[in-house]
Amino acid sequence: MPFESIIITGTSCAGKSTIAKKLCDIVTNSGVSFDQVTAVTTRERRADDSNYEYISNEDFDKLLRGKKLLVDSIYRGKKYGIKQAEYNRVIRKKKVPVLVITPASAIELLSKGKEKYMCIFLDAQDETLVDRWVERLGTEPNNKAKKGFLKQHKADREYQDKAHYILN
Secondary structure, X not given: OXXXXXXXXXXXXXXXXXXXXXXXXXXXXXXXXXXXXXXXXXXXOOOOOOOEEEOOHHHHHXXXXXXXXXXXXXXXXXXXXXXXXXXXXXXXXXXXXXXXOOHHHHHHHHHHHOOOEEEEEEOOOHXXXXXXXXXXXXXXXXXXXXXXXXXXXXXXXXXHHHOOEEEO
């Protein structure tokens, strides 16, 4: 495999975590297997989350100051990152790391070594993304929240041409 890692990025509610889980269930004919790298975040826990370590803002900032993060970003007001130690743990297991990260983080990693990471950008029609978001929330968001959600998608899509593959 020419890439060391796979980045899965894209718009919110596009199915990034679902695709990552499915990928991690695969073992190729040549014996290559995948493992999702646990991310850290300051956002609230969701019922559909399984691959995050939830930490305080203070703990996140401590990781940042200590240069313990492979990548970090702020997305919709919450902090996200990948611990370098978690990435290294997957490499030591001789598995291909799967990174589910924000588009800005994906571009940051690609700028450090495009040959090291294969990047897949996931997206869907805005109507589909909003429907999934409403289902996740369990309630209809107000217009201001919906506008912010769609504005974030527009910003995310500005990064898609930097990915190796775009899946809609």
